[in-house]
Amino acid sequence: MSETYDVAVVGAGPAGLAAAVTAAEQGLRVVLVDAGRQPGGQFWRHPDESVPSTDESRGQHQWRRFTGLRDRLRALESRGSVTRIAGHQVWFLEPVAGAGAYALHLTPTVASEKTPGVPALVTAVRLVLCPGGYDRQLPIPGWDLPGVMAAGGVQALLKGHRSLAGKRAVVAGTGPFLFPVAAGLAEAGAKVVAVCEAGSPAGWARTPGGAVAVPSKALEAFEYAAVFARHRIPLRTRTVITRISGADRVESVRLGRLDSGGRLTGLARADLEVDLVATGWGFTPSMELVTALGAATRVDVDQSLVAVVDAWQRTDVDRVWVAGEATGVGGALLAVAEGELAGFAVGRDAGRPVPDGGTRRLQRVIRRGRAFARAMHRAHPIPAGWRDWLEPETTLCRCEEVTVGEVCAARDTLGATDARTVKLLARPGMGWCQGRVCGFAAAALAVPPGRDLTAADLAPMSRRTLAAPISLADLAGDDHG
Amino acid sequence: MTAPDLVVIGAGALGAATAYYATRSGLSVEVLERGAIVSGTTSACEGNLLVSDKEAGPELDLSLYSNQLWNGELAEHGDLWEFEAKGGLVVASSPAGATGLTELATRQRAAGIVVEDVPVDRVPEYEPHLTRDISGAAFYPQDCQVQPMLMAAHLLRMAREAGAVVRTGVTVTGFLRDGDRVTGVRTDQGDVPAGHVVNAAGTWAGQIAELAGVEVPVLPRRGFILITEPLPKTVFHKVYAGEYVASTQSSDESLQTSTVIEGSASGTILIGSSRERVGFDRTVSLPALREIAGKALRLYPSLAGVNVMRSYFGFRPYCPDHLPVIGLDPRAPGLAHAAGHEGAGIGLSVGSAKLLIQQITGAEPELDLAPFAPERFALREAA
Numbered sequence: 007m008s009e010t011y012d013v014a015v016v017g018a019g020p021a022g023l024a025a026a027v028t029a030a031e032q033g034l035r036v037v038l039v040d041a042g043r044q045p046g047g048q049f050w051r052h053p054d055e056s057v058p059s060t061d062e063s064r065g066q067h068q069w070r071r072f073t074g075l076r077d078r079l080r081a082l083e084s085r086g087s088v089t090r091i092a093g094h095q096v097w098f099l100e101p102v103a104g105a106g107a108y109a110l111h112l113t114p115t116v117a118s119e120k121t122p123g124v125p126a127l128v129t130a131v132r133l134v135l136c137p138g139g140y141d142r143q144l145p146i147p148g149w150d151l152p153g154v155m156a157a158g159g160v161q162a163l164l165k166g167h168r169s170l171a172g173k174r175a176v177v178a179g180t181g182p183f184l185f186p187v188a189a190g191l192a193e194a195g196a197k198v199v200a201v202c203e204a205g206s207p208a209g210w211a212r213t214p215g216g217a218v219a220v221p222s223k224a225l226e227a228f229e230y231a232a233v234f235a236r237h238r239i240p241l242r243t244r245t246v247i248t249r250i251s252g253a254d255r256v257e258s259v260r261l262g263r264l265d266s267g268g269r270l271t272g273l274a275r276a277d278l279e280v281d282l283v284a285t286g287w288g289f290t291p292s293m294e295l296v297t298a299l300g301a302a303t304r305v306d307v308d309q310s311l312v313a314v315v316d317a318w319q320r321t322d323v324d325r326v327w328v329a330g331e332a333t334g335v336g337g338a339l340l341a342v343a344e345g346e347l348a349g350f351a352v353g354r355d356a357g358r359p360v361p362d363g364g365t366r367r368l369q370r371v372i373r374r375g376r377a378f379a380r381a382m383h384r385a386h387p388i389p390a391g392w393r394d395w396l397e398p399e400t401t402l403c404r405c406e407e408v409t410v411g412e413v414c415a416a417r418d419t420l421g422a423t424d425a426r427t428v429k430l431l432a433r434p435g436m437g438w439c440q441g442r443v444c445g446f447a448a449a450a451l452a453v454p455p456g457r458d459l460t461a462a463d464l465a466p467m468s469r470r471t472l473a474a475p476i477s478l479a480d481l482a483g484d485d486h487g
Numbered sequence: 488m489t490a491p492d493l494v495v496i497g498a499g500a501l502g503a504a505t506a507y508y509a510t511r512s513g514l515s516v517e518v519l520e521r522g523a524i525v526s527g528t529t530s531a532c533e534g535n536l537l538v539s540d541k542e543a544g545p546e547l548d549l550s551l552y553s554n555q556l557w558n559g560e561l562a563e564h565g566d567l568w569e570f571e572a573k574g575g576l577v578v579a580s581s582p583a584g585a586t587g588l589t590e591l592a593t594r595q596r597a598a599g600i601v602v603e604d605v606p607v608d609r610v611p612e613y614e615p616h617l618t619r620d621i622s623g624a625a626f627y628p629q630d631c632q633v634q635p636m637l638m639a640a641h642l643l644r645m646a647r648e649a650g651a652v653v654r655t656g657v658t659v660t661g662f663l664r665d666g667d668r669v670t671g672v673r674t675d676q677g678d679v680p681a682g683h684v685v686n687a688a689g690t691w692a693g694q695i696a697e698l699a700g701v702e703v704p705v706l707p708r709r710g711f712i713l714i715t716e717p718l719p720k721t722v723f724h725k726v727y728a729g730e731y732v733a734s735t736q737s738s739d740e741s742l743q744t745s746t747v748i749e750g751s752a753s754g755t756i757l758i759g760s761s762r763e764r765v766g767f768d769r770t771v772s773l774p775a776l777r778e779i780a781g782k783a784l785r786l787y788p789s790l791a792g793v794n795v796m797r798s799y800f801g802f803r804p805y806c807p808d809h810l811p812v813i814g815l816d817p818r819a820p821g822l823a824h825a826a827g828h829e830g831a832g833i834g835l836s837v838g839s840a841k842l843l844i845q846q847i848t849g850a851e852p853e854l855d856l857a858p859f860a861p862e863r864f865a866l867r868e869a870a
């Protein structure tokens with residue numbers, strides 16, 4: 007078996023990049039594994055670096071933060087301090103019995119892209135998990151039509167491939183992450199006919215401390231406001247899409263108005279004609295690696311299952327740290343700060359001297375960022391009435407084609423009382439995406455309306471024995487080469 | 488509220504079937520389950536209803552009896568639990584294995600099982616994608632399949648519709664006694680008196696028995712299953728490697744795997760399974776997953792590039808003699824057991840439950856329950 011690294015970082019998004027670079031600059035031997043081919047994660051997804059480009063930063067935010075981290079990473083890579091394994095997923099993570107190390111079993115993200123020389127297994131003494139998350143989705147009648155996409159998917163196409171998923175778009179859901187998607191679409195030439203925000207602007211006003219505490223955030227908001235004005239994008243608050251219609255693909259959406267409690271009060275008279283619907287309801291952190299190790303979890307303000315970490319990003323599992331969205335959804339800059347702190351924390355664990363002032367500053371930034379994130383989540387809750395515009399025929403799980411009615415029948419007729427039992431009896435979350443898309447909604451539908459989701463409700467939809475699919479041949483093969 | 492005739496501990500396959508047959512006999516029933524319904528081993532297994540994997544003997548008789556129920560009085564509900572009489576193909580990969588298979592078939596035929604010898608060159612007619620590298624095969628048309636969770640949930644639903652009460656989130660912590668007699672249970676939510684108590688606590692039935700002061704040795708035997716991505720139909724019957732039978736009967740502690748492959752209604756392929764005695768250890772064992780995958784590929788080399796989406800595991804409830812415990816317990820009058828069905832509790836659930844209710848209601852069981860008597864272990868030790 008090859009060398010055991012001082013630290014393995016999973017994920018090369020804002021958190022993982024910062025963690026890997028910081029740890030390596032303290033002299034630790036780092037392996038950085040990421041499913042993507044290029045570093046940057048979700049936030050800094052960008053076109054193929056091997057194709058020369060003069061406008062790499064187009065549509066990006068905090069781009070210099072990224073290039074700064076990337077430059078440091080490249081320098082560390084060329085010195086051999088960081089081994090970067092790109093385009094590979096960790097499909098199984100386990101402690102190595104008696105060795106005081108962790109084994110990360112790897113598989114190519116795209117089966118056809120096997121890279122010669124990439125090991126199927128790496129081991130490391132310490133782990134920093136930065137797996138990020140993905141858009142949270144809620145079912146809407148008609149959301150299984152082609153032309154309906156996750157906001158993050160629309161943005162990934164824009165950022166990664168400079169490609170536009172439609173010409174007339176509506177962006178809907180809740181949270182400030184809808185703004186960059188709408189702005190990106192407009193800047194790229196699409197007509198954005200509306201941004202529908204289920205929350206109300208008063209939400210932010212109620213938490214004055216929040217936005218002010220993170221100035222760059224506030225700046226970003228102004229930036230989007232300018233883009234919105236330039237492209238005449240109407241922002242409709244307390245507005246949701248209650249139905250998506252079309253013959254073979256999206257043709258129109260119906261809008262509904264919400265009251266301040268998030269309940270439907272009425273429908274718009276005319277439908278909006280669109281060919282692209284981008285929706286997002288906040289994020290769901292990727293928790294399979296965290297839960298595989300049995301680390302403690304909790305339910306965050308936004309009803310996401312997240313890892314419990316201490317003031318140094320450390321979990322309750324020996325030598326395992328978590329940074330970024332998996333500790334609570336809070337945006338890219340918070341992720342960078344957490345990653346950096348985790349990088350120092352593993353250094354400290356390995357006996358490296360740690361700059362006191364620097365880490366205290368990071369801890370302050372993180373505390374403020376968390377407070378900001380909490381305010382953001384409170385201002386952008388999932389509207390209380392989201393079940394009201396569902397119909398029994400509405401698809402809930404697109405992989406297994408399970409309807410809302412079937413899930414409700416498992417609860418009401420068959421006696422399921424929790425998400426796991428609903429999954430066993432009606433199959434939501436059993437298909438290709440393993441509940442990544444419908445897991446939250448399925449868990450929420452499984453519990454009696456009005457009861458808050460608990461970690462026990464969310465865990466069955468977040469835990470996955472295999473963190474990524476693996477071919478039978480690769481599973482059968484012994485990877486201790 | 489008057490005390491129910493029957494309290495059933497556990498809402499798995501055995502508890503559900505017991506509640507169902509009890510209400511069919513006019514008994515009032517209360518089911519107590521500490522988790523959610525079907526939260527035990529019933530939700531961590533495959534739904535094979537097999538006769539092919541059993542040697543002639545009491546378990547095979549019980550299996551045939553259950554098979555008649557599945558195909559007879561329960562057939563009208565089959566669609567509810569995805570019942571499919573698809574038949575099983577058992578294959579041997581060595582000449583010695585083929586001889587073993589032929590001998591087993593002879594004994595099984597004598598016990599009333601239908602076994603069709605399949606010449607090796609006709610195997611592709613049954614399973615076109617199966618490896619040609621086999622030495623013998625036999626087809627068992629009586630092997631069937633259900634979706635176990637749906638089966639148990641619907642039996643519970645029908646029991647509820649006939650007046651049964653199913654309470655989840657209630658843990659049985661002890662027994663109410665009147666002298667030797669069991670007169671109900673204690674729970675974390677109060678006492679529940681009852682005419683009779685049925686211990687259907689699966690792998691935890693030994694602990695329940697202990698609360699009643701009797702020994703019923705039910706132990707966990709861990710098993711992993713792999714599930715692939717959905718595919719166009721590739722596996723048409725249940726397909727097992729011949730060594731499967733030996734493995735179910737084995738008392739070896741270390742990891743063993745034997746291949747069971749089947750396509751599910753949703754297009755995924757279920758690949759089982761392993762057998763290990765590691766207590767209630769919940770860590771995922773990569774060696775077990777690897778061995779299951781490797782053996783499956785020997786039977787279906789063409790599946791090499793197919794992705795495994797997930798895996799899961801459960802703890803089979805087994806007794807040292809690999810027979811279940813079914814019947815009234817003379818050591819604690821008022822208490823009965825329906826547990827310890829190891830890797831066959833789904834298939835055997837309905838037969839076990841129907842016979843037990845016959846015994847409890849004073850009718851003559853249609854099949855002799857003596858081989859399954861709960862006190863048999865103590866008697867053996869004494870002897």
Ligand SMILES: Cc1cc2nc3c(=O)[nH]c(=O)nc-3n(C[C@H](O)[C@H](O)[C@H](O)COP(=O)(O)OP(=O)(O)OC[C@H]3O[C@@H](n4cnc5c(N)ncnc54)[C@H](O)[C@@H]3O)c2cc1C
Binds near residue numbers: 047050138339474
């Ligand atoms: C539509 C949209 C708009 C957004 N707008 C903003 C914004 O304006 N401002 C802001 O601050 N934030 C924004 N965000 C959020 C921002 O993208 C995240 O906060 C940030 O990316 C989190 O960083 P991270 O490092 O935690 O995770 P990520 O960037 O998600 O990176 C995680 C990485 O880990 C990899 N990974 C996960 N699991 C595995 C595995 N098993 N094996 C190998 N690799 C794995 C992933 O492939 C990914 O590359 C937006 C996000 C979206 C989707």
Ligand SMILES: Cc1cc2nc3c(=O)[nH]c(=O)nc-3n(C[C@H](O)[C@H](O)[C@H](O)COP(=O)(O)OP(=O)(O)OC[C@H]3O[C@@H](n4cnc5c(N)ncnc54)[C@H](O)[C@@H]3O)c2cc1C
Binds near residue numbers: 522658695800828
């Ligand atoms: C990998 C694997 C594959 C299998 N494949 C098959 C197959 O193909 N065909 C087949 O027939 N069988 C199969 N089995 C076996 C089958 O799953 C079991 O025999 C069967 O599910 C046992 O059902 P049960 O009702 O006895 O137990 P369970 O389903 O475990 O139910 C017992 C219930 O009792 C509850 N309970 C326990 N203690 C208490 C308490 N103190 N108070 C209240 N409630 C309590 C538990 O929570 C549990 O829900 C397989 C098993 C495994 C592990």
